[in-house]
Amino acid sequence: MNLALRDIRHRAGRFVLTAVGLSLLLGVVMSMIGIYRGLVDDALALARAPAAELWVVEGGTRGPFAEASRIPRDTRAAIARLDGVAAAGAVTYQSLQVSVDGRPLRLFVVGHELDRPGGPTAIADGRAIERSHFELVVDRRTGLKLGERLRLGTDTFTVVGRTKGQVDSAGNAVAYMTLSDAQKLQFTLEGAAARNQAARGESPNRQQVNAVVARVKPGHDPDELAQSVRRWKHLAALSQDQQESLLLTSVVEKARRQIGLFTAVLLAVSTVIIALIIYTMTMDKMREIATLKLIGAPDRTIAGLILQQSLALGGLAFVTGTTLVTLAAGVFPRRVLILPADVAALSLVVLTICVVASLFGVRYALRVDPARALGG
Amino acid sequence: MTHPLIRLRGMAKHYGEGATRVDALRAVDMDIHAGSVVGLLGPSGSGKSTLLNLIGAITDPSGGHMILDGETVYDGRWLRRDLRRLRLEKIGFIFQFHNLMPFLSARENVEVVLDLAGWPAAKRRERAQSLLDYLQVGDKAQAKPAQLSGGQAQRIAIARALANNPRIILADEPTAALDSERAAIVMDLLRKVAADQGAAVVVVTHDDKIMNRLDVIHRLREGVLQSPEERT
Structure with missing residues (x-):
């Protein structure tokens, strides 16, 4: 006869309410893990987007995400000529904020060569540029739709395709445009600022990019290629693994530790709260526990009653909390990624x-004197 | 004369030592036979609850010798390691406030003892129902304790005490929470149980209205057992 289950059924309302309260707490834990x-996934998504195996950046820097990096655009041609490089492309990165229908929209703009x-x-809807x-x-x-037009700098752009899950480490959505458009957007000044630049005899240098990304031919080692590139002292090079590791240890490290x-x-x-709830539930059953001991129930029956209720409470709260967070994941401003492995790990915790x-x-219950069942 | 179901010789209980020593029971000798309903009476602090706890293997005696249902269970020390098992096998308890599990139905409250004794589900259900029928509360099998009157709840408690066929029933103020009529019914039931099951029923009571339903009265005063009063 399962006493724990029967007691739960008897106090179902109270038990469920307690479990729901606890589920919110465990839901917060799950959402923190998901955040x-x-x-991490967002931070890596941008670095993984070009499906590159080699990153070439400004010498002495760890660009382009961890540090600023500027290299000549023609570096791309030099990298492309290296033995073992299948393809190379120059890229720029910049953050900007525009207004769409009166609401601010932050974008992380990636300029790339067609x-x-x-x-x-991968394009989720529409087509590539x-x-x-x-x-x-x-x-x-x-939130932009296909065909929607957007004013960026001095030009108007048309949305021709959409990606899914492409954001920067701050959670801002990524926008892709051609490298020339991106450089114009980055370096062309408007109105008074442009006139001031002209008066000073300066002209915008559009021959700078932030990095060159390259894919490696089969049979060649990206680390060896990176080693070769580093011999050019004005350049630094990272393999994809090094770039991802750098992102995790620098860009998101503090956020990771904080979370x-x-x-x-x-x-x-949660442990303290569950302990308090179980302790209170045990205190409420003190007379029943004393009676059980008096009529001959062994310690394992008493301990089982309490342990099973604790597990039922935790289990119900965990399932409810995880379900709530999974359903509400889309509401969070930052991506909440619930991985099956994390769900399994948290369930064990x-x-x-x-x-x-x-x-x-259990300790309290085992100390209850059966004589307490007697008398008023 | 048959052997008594409960035999106490020189049973004593004291708390503390030296100047702080309090003798709750002093060298109690007592024989209680099958089929009898015995009352333990005395003012508060006289030792009657202590005596009940000693017979019920709830409290450790300070000395003496005790035989329950033919088995020597205490002889200066407990001769059984598992006293809960001893209680489960030999003793049924009835409480002042019935102490039914509020989360179990009437029948499940009876079944719980059988479950602890390892009875299979079908047999314990059958046994529990037959006890409830015997105590004329068979129709309340599915009711929760909160849905029962005081008298009905006490009958369920008696059924629970009888579930595992113990030959010793210890009742602690079983009628204290009942009116005269229901108290009389409960005591008649205990007499019936004693007669039908060949059990010894020990009742701790203050309740004057049930005196005429006791076979023997043992009075305690300051831990000393007085000469028994035969009522029949």
Whole structure:
């Protein structure tokens, strides 16, 4: 006879309400893990988008994401000629904010050369950029529709395609345009600023890019190629693995630690709360526990009653919390990425927490004197 | 004369030592036979609850010798390691406030003892129902304790006490929460149980209205058992 289940059924309303309260807490834990995963995935998404294996940036820098990097545009041709390089493309990166229907929209603009590495490898809707000017591929997260026109700098662009899940490490949606459009957008000044630049005898240098990305021929090692590029002292080179590792250890490291610490605190709070709930539930059953002991129930029956209730509470709260977060993931301003492995890991953590939390209740219950069942 | 179901010799219980020592029970000798309903009476602090706890293997005695249902269970020390198992096998308890599990139905409250004793589900259901029928509350099998009157709840509690066929029933103020009429019914049931099951029923009570339903009365005063009063 399962006493724990029957007791839960008897106090179903209270039990479910408690579990729902706890589920919100575990939901926050799950969402923190999801936000962290989303942060990492977002940070890597931009670096993975060009499907490159080699990143060539300004010498002495760790660009283009961790540090600013500027190299001559013709570096691309030099890299492309290297033995082992299949294709190379120059890219620029810049953040900008525009207004769409009165609302601010932050974009991370990637300028790339057509038919060369650097552009998006997958288009979710529409098509890739085909014309040399004034076409945009944006991420769905911008809310922009295919065919929609957008004023950027001095020109008007048309959205011809959309990507999915392309954001920068800050969560801003990515927009792709041709390299020449991006350089014009980056270096061409408007109105008074342009006149001031002309009066000073300066002209915009559009022959700078932020990086050159390259794909490597089969049978060649990206690390060896990177080593070769580094011999040119004015350039630095990173393999894709190094670029991703750099992003994780520099760009998102503090956010990762912050979220990790917060998650640990939340798990500790969850443990304390589950322990308090189970302890209170045990105290409420003190007379029943004393009676059970008096009529001959062994300790394992008493401990089982408390442990099973703790696990049921944690299990229900975990399932509810995870379901809530999964359903609400789209509402969060940053991406919340719920991975099956994280769900499995958290379920094990919750299981452990429930067992630990129930120990206080079990300890109390095992100390209850059966004589307390007697008398008023 | 048959052997008593409960035999106590020199049973004692004291708390503390030296100047702080309090003797709750002093060298109690007592025989209780099958089929009898015995009352333990005395003012508060006289030791009657302590005596009930000693017979019920709830409290450790300070000395003496105790035989329950033919088995020597205490002889200066407990001779069984698992006292809960001893209680489960030999003793049924009835409480002042019935102490039914609020989350179990009436029948499940009876079944719980059988479950602890390892009975299979079908047999314990059958046994529980037959006990409820015997105590004339068979129609309340599915009711939760909160849906029962005080008298009905106490009958369910008696059924639970009888579930595992114990030959010793210990009742702690079983009628204290009942009116005269229901108290009389409960005591008649306990007499019936004693007669039908060949059980010894020990009742701790203050309740004057049930005195005429006790076979023997043992009075305690400051831990000392007085001479028994035969009522029949």
